[in-house]
Amino acid sequence: xxxxxxxxxxxxxxxxxxxxxxxxxxxxxxxxxxxxxxxxxxxxxxxxxxxxxxxxxxxxxxxxxxxxxxxxxxxxxxxxxxxxxxxxxxxxxxxxxxxxxxxxxxxxxxxxxxxxxxxxxxxxxxxxxxxxxxxxxxxxxxxxxxxxxxxxxxxxxxxxxxxxxxxxxxxxxxxxxxxxxxxxxxxxxxxxxxxxxxxxxxxxxxxxxxxxxxxxxxxxxxxxxxxxxxxxxxxxxxxxxxxxxxxxxxxxxxxxxxxxxxxxxxxxxxxxxxxxxxxxxxxxxxxxxxxxxxxxxxxxxxxxxxxx
Numbered sequence: 001x002x003x004x005x006x007x008x009x010x011x012x013x014x015x016x017x018x019x020x021x022x023x024x025x026x027x028x029x030x031x032x033x034x035x036x037x038x039x040x041x042x043x044x045x046x047x048x049x050x051x052x053x054x055x056x057x058x059x060x061x062x063x064x065x066x067x068x069x070x071x072x073x074x075x076x077x078x079x080x081x082x083x084x085x086x087x088x089x090x091x092x093x094x095x096x097x098x099x100x101x102x103x104x105x106x107x108x109x110x111x112x113x114x115x116x117x118x119x120x121x122x123x124x125x126x127x128x129x130x131x132x133x134x135x136x137x138x139x140x141x142x143x144x145x146x147x148x149x150x151x152x153x154x155x156x157x158x159x160x161x162x163x164x165x166x167x168x169x170x171x172x173x174x175x176x177x178x179x180x181x182x183x184x185x186x187x188x189x190x191x192x193x194x195x196x197x198x199x200x201x202x203x204x205x206x207x208x209x210x211x212x213x214x215x216x217x218x219x220x221x222x223x224x225x226x227x228x229x230x231x232x233x234x235x236x237x238x239x240x241x242x243x244x245x246x247x248x249x250x251x252x253x254x255x256x257x258x259x260x261x262x263x264x265x266x267x268x269x270x271x272x273x274x275x276x277x278x279x280x281x282x283x284x285x286x287x288x289x290x291x292x293x294x295x296x297x298x299x300x301x302x303x304x305x306x307x308x
Contacts, residue, residue, distance in 0.1 A: 003041075005080055007054075012082045013062055013070070014054040019101035019281075020076035021047035022290045022303040023134060024198070024223050029074060030291070038074050044291070045076025045305065046248075048083070049091055049100035059085040067091040069100045071108075071251060077287045077305055086255045092266050102134075102276045102302035107265045108258070109220065109247040110138040113196060114146060115261070116250075117243045118216040122147030124193035127183060127210065129203055130223055131168065132159035132300045139196045141166045141274050148194070151186055153179060153203075155297070162277070162300055179203065183210035191238075196220060204228035208235075208242075215240040223297070277301030 008014040026044035028034040052066040062068070062085060070088040075081040091100045114120040126143040130136040131152035143150045144167030152163035153172040160171040172182045183192060191212035197204060201224025208217055208230060217240060222228075235242055251258040268274045279301040282290040287305045294303060 006075075006082045008056045008082050010056045010058040011085055012056045013052050013059060013068070013085055013088055014080060014082050015048065015050045015068060015070060015088075016053050016080055016308075017048050017050040017076060017078060018097040018306070018308045019049045020045040020305045020307070021102045021105060021134075022282075022287075022294050022299075022305060023047060023105055024221060024294055027291050027295045036073065042074050043077040044074055045078070045081075045287075046072050046074060047101055047103075047105040048072065048076040048081065049095075049097045050307075053080065056085065061085075062088065067097075069104050071104055071248065073248070077284065079284075079307055087251065089259075089262055092270065094270060097308075098278060098281060098304050098306065099276055101304055102278065103265070103269070104262070105247065106135050106138045106276070106302060107142070107274065108251065108261060109135050109245065110142050110196070111261050111265055112247050112250055112258075113218045113220060113245040114139065114142055114194070116257075117245050118194045118196075118218055120146055120148055120194055123149070125149045125151065125187060125190075125212070126194045126196065127151045127153060127192040127207065128163075128168075128196045129153050129174075129207060130197075130199040131163045131171075133198060133223065133297075134294075134299065134302050135198050135220060136196070137163065137166055137277055137301055138274075139198075140168050143196075144168070145268065145273055151183065151192065159300055166277070174203065178206075180206045180209050183207075187212070191215065194218065199223045200228050201226040202228075205230060205234075208240075211238050211240045213239050217242045218245050219243065220245045279303050281306045
């Protein structure tokens with residue numbers, strides 16, 4: 001679809017998009033099922049890497065030609081888009097555009113979840129559901145880096161092998177094994193300290209039943225498509241917390257803290273302690289296929305739409 005070039009507002013940047021990550025919320029936004037509903041017509045895509053074309057009159061610290069990574073609510077599947085300046089960061093020179101496009105949202109979500117919301121401690125156990133997906137794999141990688149014993153749960157042996165490459169200590173194939181029984185076996189009956197759940201659906205309640213005393217259950221998303229209904233006697237009996245994780249809102253409300261998180265992640269990347277897994281790249285003309293692949297759980301790691 002051809003439209004006029006967008007114009008940067010006073011607090012915005014106009015960015016030439018080189019690459020845009022494909023995330024599960026994109027599949028919800030286009031169905032009108034996400035927390036916000038952009039006015040039609042719109043393009044999805046929130047995690048972008050590109051080059052600054054124009055700078056709003058109130059913006060400082062950026063100029064045309066700067067290479068940046070940015071987070072927007074939508075609009076990334078396009079040749080040009082506008083982003084809020086406070087949601088934009090200089091692209092690390094060591095990162096290519098494709099790698100930079102997958103970095104901000106996936107790693108930002110998982111680090112915010114594990115460090116800020118769960119306050120994950122070294123030596124604790126971490127169960128990651130949907131562990132080979134876009135955010136799940138970053139949770140495996142960061143959990144291991146932060147000193148946790150990581151149990152990765154996914155639906156195929158191929159996906160679990162990737163999780164082991166990214167640091168998983170134990171794996172569970174929940175299409176073949178009973179999740180609750182296996183976690184009990186792997187933890188000697190104690191249960192897990194932290195659960196990272198971007199899946200929801202039928203896995204949520206069995207996972208919560210594996211929680212250790214004073215554990216933290218991180219509600220990250222609902223890739224299964226169903227929002228689960230949780231019996232509230234379970235957190236009572238286990239003395240545990242059910243904790244919501246909404247990185248996009250956190251980043252807008254607490255830009256300073258989010259900047260510190262991002263700088264830590266970039267430092268780890270530069271030290272080669274973390275590295276995004278790129279499942280595939282798609283031209284802009286194939287963006288619909290990229291969304292279908294995410295929706296049908298064919299993606300292991302991150303998918304990227306490439307404009308340039």
